[in-house]
Structures are given as C-alpha cells and as structure tokens.
Amino acid sequence: MWRYFIPVALLFVLAGFFWRGLYMDPGAITSPLIGKPAPAFSLPSVRDPGVLVSSEDLAGEVALVNVWGTWCVECRHEHAFLLEIEKSGVPIYGLNVRDDRASAVDWLERLGDPYVDSAFDEDGKVAIDWGVYGAPETFLIGRDGTILHKHISPLTPTVWREDFLPLIEKECGALPCPRAGEG
Amino acid sequence: MIPEFGQFALVLALTLSLIQAALPLAGAHYGRSDWMALARPAAAGQFVFVTFAFAILAYAFFTDDFSVRFVAANSHSQLPVAYKFTAIWGGHEGSMLFWLLMLALWTFAVAWGSASQPLELSSRVLGVLGIVSAGILSFTLFTSNPFDRLQPAPFDGNDLNPLLQDPGMLMHPPTLYPGYVGMSVPFAFAVAALLSGRMDKEWARWMRPWTVAAWIFLTVGITLGSWWAYYELGWGGWWFWDAVENASFMPWLMATALIHSLAVTERRGIFKSWTVLLAISAFSLSLLGTFLTRSGVLISVHAFASDPARGAFILMLIALFSGGAFVLYAWRARLMVAEGGFKLLSREAFLLSNNILLVVATGAILLGTLYPLFLRNLDLGEISVGRPYFDFVFSMLMLPLAWLLGVGMHAAWKKVPAEALRRRLMWPAAIAVAFGVTLPWLLFGRASVLTMVGVVTGFWVVASALLDPLARLKRGAKGVGLTRGHWGMVLAHLGVGFFIVGATVTTAYNVETDRAVSPGDRWETAGFEIVFRGTRPVEGPNYVADEGEFELYRGGELLTVLHPQRRQYRVQTAPMTEAGIHASMHRDIFVALGDPLGGGAWAVRVRVKPFIRFVWLGTLVMAFGGLLAATDRRYRQRAKAPAAGLVPASSAREA
Numbered sequence: 001m002w003r004y005f006i007p008v009a010l011l012f013v014l015a016g017f018f019w020r021g022l023y024m025d026p027g028a029i030t031s032p033l034i035g036k037p038a039p040a041f042s043l044p045s046v047r048d049p050g051v052l053v054s055s056e057d058l059a060g061e062v063a064l065v066n067v068w069g070t071w072c073v074e075c076r077h078e079h080a081f082l083l084e085i086e087k088s089g090v091p092i093y094g095l096n097v098r099d100d101r102a103s104a105v106d107w108l109e110r111l112g113d114p115y116v117d118s119a120f121d122e123d124g125k126v127a128i129d130w131g132v133y134g135a136p137e138t139f140l141i142g143r144d145g146t147i148l149h150k151h152i153s154p155l156t157p158t159v160w161r162e163d164f165l166p167l168i169e170k171e172c173g174a175l176p177c178p179r180a181g182e183g
Numbered sequence: 184m185i186p187e188f189g190q191f192a193l194v195l196a197l198t199l200s201l202i203q204a205a206l207p208l209a210g211a212h213y214g215r216s217d218w219m220a221l222a223r224p225a226a227a228g229q230f231v232f233v234t235f236a237f238a239i240l241a242y243a244f245f246t247d248d249f250s251v252r253f254v255a256a257n258s259h260s261q262l263p264v265a266y267k268f269t270a271i272w273g274g275h276e277g278s279m280l281f282w283l284l285m286l287a288l289w290t291f292a293v294a295w296g297s298a299s300q301p302l303e304l305s306s307r308v309l310g311v312l313g314i315v316s317a318g319i320l321s322f323t324l325f326t327s328n329p330f331d332r333l334q335p336a337p338f339d340g341n342d343l344n345p346l347l348q349d350p351g352m353l354m355h356p357p358t359l360y361p362g363y364v365g366m367s368v369p370f371a372f373a374v375a376a377l378l379s380g381r382m383d384k385e386w387a388r389w390m391r392p393w394t395v396a397a398w399i400f401l402t403v404g405i406t407l408g409s410w411w412a413y414y415e416l417g418w419g420g421w422w423f424w425d426a427v428e429n430a431s432f433m434p435w436l437m438a439t440a441l442i443h444s445l446a447v448t449e450r451r452g453i454f455k456s457w458t459v460l461l462a463i464s465a466f467s468l469s470l471l472g473t474f475l476t477r478s479g480v481l482i483s484v485h486a487f488a489s490d491p492a493r494g495a496f497i498l499m500l501i502a503l504f505s506g507g508a509f510v511l512y513a514w515r516a517r518l519m520v521a522e523g524g525f526k527l528l529s530r531e532a533f534l535l536s537n538n539i540l541l542v543v544a545t546g547a548i549l550l551g552t553l554y555p556l557f558l559r560n561l562d563l564g565e566i567s568v569g570r571p572y573f574d575f576v577f578s579m580l581m582l583p584l585a586w587l588l589g590v591g592m593h594a595a596w597k598k599v600p601a602e603a604l605r606r607r608l609m610w611p612a613a614i615a616v617a618f619g620v621t622l623p624w625l626l627f628g629r630a631s632v633l634t635m636v637g638v639v640t641g642f643w644v645v646a647s648a649l650l651d652p653l654a655r656l657k658r659g660a661k662g663v664g665l666t667r668g669h670w671g672m673v674l675a676h677l678g679v680g681f682f683i684v685g686a687t688v689t690t691a692y693n694v695e696t697d698r699a700v701s702p703g704d705r706w707e708t709a710g711f712e713i714v715f716r717g718t719r720p721v722e723g724p725n726y727v728a729d730e731g732e733f734e735l736y737r738g739g740e741l742l743t744v745l746h747p748q749r750r751q752y753r754v755q756t757a758p759m760t761e762a763g764i765h766a767s768m769h770r771d772i773f774v775a776l777g778d779p780l781g782g783g784a785w786a787v788r789v790r791v792k793p794f795i796r797f798v799w800l801g802t803l804v805m806a807f808g809g810l811l812a813a814t815d816r817r818y819r820q821r822a823k824a825p826a827a828g829l830v831p832a833s834s835a836r837e838a
Contacts, residue, residue: 008513012502109697
C-alpha cells in the first residue's frame with residue numbers, strides 16, 4: 001500500500017533540503033540588493049519615538065546597518081564586538097526588528113549602545129524591504145548609499161577583518177572614514 | 184601519551200559496536216543462539232571502553248593538558264574545577280563523546296534489563312543499538328576527535344564560554360542528553376518489531392518503561408535549560424523558540440505522543456503501526472537536533488563550531504538510521520493487525536486526538552524552524568519566523584489538547600456513554616470556570632479574555648486530574664486502590680495544569696521596569712519598595728564583577744537583600760549578568776544590573792514575574808508522574824519473572 005511509503009518519502013525530501021542547505025554558506029548568500037541603492041526608510045528611533053531615523057542619516061557616510069532584536073540570542077553574542085567596531089570609528093545604525101520598545105531600550109542600557117541610533121521596525125516592514133533573512137545581519141553601506149556587502153550571522157573579528165575592512169579601505173582609505181563632503 | 188589511550192579505547196569500542204550490530208541481528212534471523220549471545224557482552228565491553236575514553240578526556244581537563252586541542256579551546260588554568268568538568272560537554276567534540284557515553288549507558292541498561300525477554304527480541308534491540316553506536320562512534324572518530332593534539336601546546340587555554348560557566352549548565356546537558364539519546368531505545372524496539380514482525384501487547388509493555396524513562400530525562404533537561412536561560416541570559420524570559428530549543432522540544436512532543444500511543448497498544452493491541460512510526464520519528468527528531476546544532480544550517484545560541492563535513496556525515500547517518508527504518512516500515516507495516524476496534528466516544532479516541540494534536544504541533548514547530556531554510560533552497564526570498572508564529576500556533580493547538588485531556592482521563596476503553604462523562608465532569612468544569620474567572624481578578628484586578636481562557640483551562644486539567652484521587656479518598660479504605668501507574672498519570676496531568684496556569688499568568692501579569700538609580704535611591708514597583716545601597720567590586724576565580732546591593736521591602740518590612748552582579752571574565756571579555764532573584768512560589772522578583780552610568784549610578788532592571796515557578800514546577804511534576812508510571816508494579820514484576828510470557832495482568836484500568 002502506497003501510504004506506508006509516505007514517511008520515507010517525507011524524510012528524503014527533508015534530507016534533500018538539508019543537503020543543499022549544508023553547502024550554502026549562510027554568510028555568503030548574495031543579496032540581490034548588493035550594488036544597488038539601500039532601500040529608503042524612515043522610522044521612529046528606539047530610544048525616542050519622537051525622533052526619526054531615516055536613510056537620509058546615512059548619506060555620505062560609510063556605515064553599517066545592523067539588524068537586531070532582543071529576541072535574537074545570537075545578537076547578544078555579537079554585541080560586544082559591535083561595541084569594539086564602534087570604537088574603531090565606523091558608525092553603526094541599528095534596525096531593531098519586531099521587538100518591544102521597553103526590552104530594546106533595556107538591552108541598550110544594559111549591554112551598551114554601539115549604535116548612532118536604532119530604527120524601531122515594529123512590524124518588520126523595513127526589514128522585508130531590505131531582504132532581511134534573520135537576525136543578526138549586517139549591511140555595509142557605501143558613501144553613495146549603495147549596499148556594498150551583507151553578512152548574515154554574528155559579526156566576528158575574522159569576518160570583520162576579511163570581508164568588511166578591505167571593502168571599507170577601498171572606499172575611504174584609513175579609518176575613521178571621512179564623510180563624503182569632508183574628504 | 185595518555186590522550187592517545189582515549190582514542191584507542193574509542194577504536195576498540197567501535198570494533199565492539201560492529202560486532203554488536205552484525206552478529207546478534209544475523210543470529211536472530213538464522214536462529215543461531217551462539218551469535219545472539221554475543222550482544223550483551225559486546226554492549227558491556229563497549230560501555231567500559233567509552234567510559235574509559237571519557238575518563239581520559241576528563242583527566243586531560245583536570246590536569247590542564249593544553250596539548251589536547253579540545254582542552255585548549257574550552258578550558259583555562261584558572262577555570263574552577265567544577266567547570267573544568269562541565270567543559271567536557273561545552274564544545275562539539277567533547278559533547279559527542281558525552282553523547283556516546285549516554286548511548287553506551289542506555290545500551291548497557293537495556294542489555295542488563297532484558298534478561299527476562301526472549302533472546303531473539305533482546306538481540307534485535309541490542310543489534311539495532313549497535314548500529315546506532317557504530318554510526319556515532321565513526322562520526323566522532325573521523326570528524327570530531329576530542330583527543331586531537333596541538334603542536335606546539337599553547338601556554339594556557341582559551342577558557343570556557345562564560346555563558347556556560349554556570350550551575351544550570353552543569354546540569355542541563357547531563358539531563359537533556361540522556362533524554363535525547365534515550366530515544367534510541369524505543370527506536371531500537373520499533374525496528375526490532377519490524378524485523379521480526381512480532382508486535383503485540385507484550386512488546387509494547389517491554390518498550391514502554393524505557394520510553395517513559397527517556398521522556399523523563401528530556402522533560403527535566405528542557406526544564407533546566409529554560410531555567411538557565413531565565414537567569415543567565417538575563418532578560419527574564421523562559422522560552423525563546425530558538426532553533427535549538429525547538430530541536431529538543433520536538434522529540435519531547437513526539438515522545439509524549441508515543442507514550443500515549445503505547446498506552447493504547449499495550450492495553451488494546453491497536454495503533455501498532457502508528458506507535459512504530461512515532462518511535463522512529465522521535466529518534467529521527469533527536470538526530471535532527473544533533474544535525475541542526477552542529478552543521479551550521481541554522482544559526483543559534485547553541486550552535487557549536489559549524490562544519491559542513493560534519494553536517495554531511497550526520498545527514499548520512501540520518502538517512503541510514505531513519506531512512507532504513509522508514510523503508511523497513513513501508514515494507515513491513517501492513518503485517519501489523521489491529522486486535523480490536525473502538526467507538527467515537529472512548530479512551531482510544533481521546534488518545535488518538537491527543538496524538539494528532541501533538542504530531543501536528545511538532546510539524547508546525549518543525550515547519551517554523553526550517554522555514555527560512557526551505558525558502559532559501561527554493562529561492563523564494565528570505566524571511567524569518569519569529570516568536571508570534573510559534574506562540575500563536577502552539578497555544579491554539581495545546582488549548583484543545585488540554586480540554587480533551589480533562590475528558591479523556593475519565594473515558595473508559597472501547598466505549599463510554601456521553602451521559603456518564605457529563606455527570607462525572609460537571610463539577611470539575613464548574614470549579615475550573617469559577618476559579619479561572621475569579622482568581623485573576625482577585626489577585627491582579629484585571630484580566631483579558633485570553634488570560635481567563637488560559638487559567639480556566641489550567642484549572643480544568645487540575646480539577647479533572649484530581650477527580651480520581653478524591654473519589655478514592657471519599658471511598659476510604661474500602662475502594663480499590665490506585666496503582667502507581669494511575670498515580671503517575673494523575674500527577675503528570677496535574678503538572679500540565681500547573682504549567683498552563685503558570686505560563687498564562689506569568690505572561691499576562693509580568694511587570695517590567697527599568698530605571699537609572701544612584702546609591703541611596705528608594706523607589707516603588709508593583710507594590711514593592713526597593714532601596715539601592717550601591718555596588719562594590721568583587722573578585723571571582725576567573726572574573727571581576729561589580730556586585731550591587733538592593734534591599735527589598737514590602738509594607739515597610741525588609742523582605743530580602745539581593746546581590747546581582749555584572750561580571751567581566753578575564754579571558755573572554757564579554758560582560759555577563761548574574762541576576763539577583765527573590766524567588767517564591769507565587770512570584771519572582773528579578774533584579775539585574777545594567778550599565779554603570781558614572782558617579783555610582785547604575786541602570787537597573789526589575790522584573791516582577793508572578794507564578795513563573797509554576798512553569799517549572801509543572802514540568803517537574805510531569806517528570807515525577809513519569810517516574811511513578813515507569814516504575815509501576817507490572818513492569819517491575821516482569822523484570823523478576825523467570826521467563827517471558829508469564830506477565831501477570833494488572834488489575835487496574837489505567838492507561
């Protein structure tokens with residue numbers, strides 16, 4: 001009877017997906033957005049609903065956009081390293097996705113705030129525009145506002161050194177990067 | 184030289200596992216009892232060698248042998264001794280060795296406990312366990328050898344991840360792993376039944392206590408994991424729907440379904456092929472959990488060093504174990520004949536709906552966990568599935584399950600008149616509605632409809648579970664006593680009720696406040712007065728910390744003094760919070776230090792979480808119920824019986 005074959009068929013479909021998933025490096029998924037202008041957005045700030053954070057703020061800067069949320073356990077691991085990046089002079093803008101404001105503010109108070117500001121994307125609409133797959137994800141935005149690189153999963157010193165720094169140096173020479181108008 | 188002995192012991196264990204896999208299975212097929220007799224000594228030998236290898240690795244940790252790569256990566260000379268031990272399972276290679284140790288233990292226990300079973304059955308069960316063992320041993324030896332050396336040896340180690348330096352972590356894997364790995368035993372029983380074509384009530388009776396035992400470990404392990412996340416991750420949540428939490432939760436749901444399905448198979452001789460299917464699925468999901476944590480396919484807090492080669496190896500093992508079992512199932516399942524029927528209103532029907540709901544819930548969680556992976560595969564774009572999906576789907580499936588549970592406990596086998604059920608359950612239902620609606624209002628002064636539904640459901644399960652013991656009390660000594668198995672069922676379901684009440688109330692009424700405070704500040708939150716006395720530096724063995732002092736008053740009386748810490752570990756410098764928690768049955772007060780704000784001022788988080796202890800109390804009571812059920816007289820007598828087949832029929836009518 002054919003119905004007895006359902007379990008084994010399901011298993012092999014699943015295994016097929018895993019097999020492909022295994023050889024797709026999550027960090028290497030190329031986003032169709034790379035090389036294109038970063039999608040525009042305008043959202044209230046996490047810390048102060050009265051202040052707007054928008055794509056305009058990034059204009060003329062080499063900056064990171066880091067997707068995070070307090071529900072994202074890996075973001076916590078990444079956090080300490082984000083604070084180091086901030087010290088090195090690269091501005092980081094946060095995109096706080098599907099979170100509640102109190103927990104997000106609390107997170108920043110408690111773990112330190114590496115962000116110039118964080119946009120509060122309550123229903124994840126901006127995250128969808130940006131093709132966000134999960135959190136944490138980090139985008140590198142060039143001075144002309146194009147997305148230069150996207151990294152999925154926590155940033156680590158190795159990833160930073162090998163994938164981000166060369167691109168940043170190409171864009172602006174030594175750190176800290178001058179803004180477009182200044183240098 | 185000593186670490187190489189460990190590796191050598193693993194090679195010997197692999198050899199023995201191959202013998203244990205091949206000869207007893209062949210012997211059972213050809214009726215050669217001399218081959219079958221090899222199963223038990225091979226299992227015992229394997230246990231000895233794996234334990235020896237584990238002891239060698241432990242020795243390397245205790246003697247700070249940083250020439251061993253795994254020790255150097257996960258330990259440090261200043262690491263407290265207890266954590267040097269837990270560091271063994273704090274990384275991928277060591278945790279695989281721990282996995283193996285658990286498997287060897289279960290195999291040994293099965294070999295030892297199967298003395299009264301027919302040789303053919305126990306040989307097949309041990310043979311299948313031998314195959315599993317050979318697979319995992321080769322995986323460990325060929326892709327994840329914990330005894331690999333570093334040349335030259337570093338002067339000191341890299342230290343254990345500070346998140347894992349915690350008493351909860353001391354206990355979490357040692358309880359979770361036996362549960363995970365223990366699912367291999369019902370799997371082996373299921374495959375043995377498919378091989379022999381023999382699958383009857385007696386088979387179900389042999390398999391059931393092992394299943395419950397593994398389920399108990401899973402239950403306690405998941406509970407400890409939740410508790411650990413609560414105070415160590417530091418934002419007061421108790422379940423995150425993290426991919427790896429889900430990976431441990433799915434086998435639990437399957438095992439729960441399996442226990443209930445086994446009850447029907449044991450009592451009534453039906454649901455046989457379904458039981459087999461569940462047993463195979465539960466173990467497959469355990470393996471899937473291992474795959475997900477170690478392959479890098481999904482990203483999670485628990486992810487060990489990810490490596491596609493390891494992932495590919497585990498995937499092949501899954502294809503071999505589960506694929507083989509499912510093919511066998513497709514070929515042999517039609518041989519299983521139901522020994523009876525049942526009506527729409529009967530205990531069987533309720534247990535069937537329990538199974539369907541649990542399996543659908545597992546499927547929904549599996550889908551949510553793997554959804555991003557599917558979409559990525561099919562190039563359909565990228566999406567993340569979050570907490571709202573899981574919360575919604577899971578509670579919508581579990582509420583009906585809880586309603587049915589309250590009825591099903593009192594339904595008779597085969598057929599039960601609706602009128603009898605109605606008479607019996609009228610009072611518990613009335614009590615549940617009365618308590619569930621009024622209590623939230625009395626205690627908290629507000630309640631949403633959803634909250635009331637949740638609390639009513641919890642009380643409904645509690646009241647229904649208590650019905651039998653209360654009736655027993657009323658009858659006094661004259662009535663028929665409840666068996667241990669029945670008490671187990673009552674307690675386990677009582678635990679479900681506690682859990683539902685706890686989860687609902689703590690979600691609905693938790694109070695969260697954050698503020699900046701200076702020494703001497705005094706403020707009020709949720710009816711408590713808190714005074715911040717300031718912080719002082721303290722020094723741990725491998726960290727420095729600021730320790731705050733908070734006095735907690737209620738109605739002017741000092742309740743307790745809390746000392747939350749903010750730690751900075753010396754080697755891996757991420758700051759960690761140790762929350763100060765004032766725990767009581769009806770409410771936790773949780774104080775954690777945030778960032779220093781200068782001049783002695785601090786950002787401080789206070790959480791008041793009513794009833795959160797009921798979440799864990801509920802699951803622990805479930806586990807205790809399982810313990811009672813697994814040690815029921817009918818399983819113990821069987822162990823003492825001189826020969827198979829002489830199983831005394833139990834007089835009770837419990838599931």
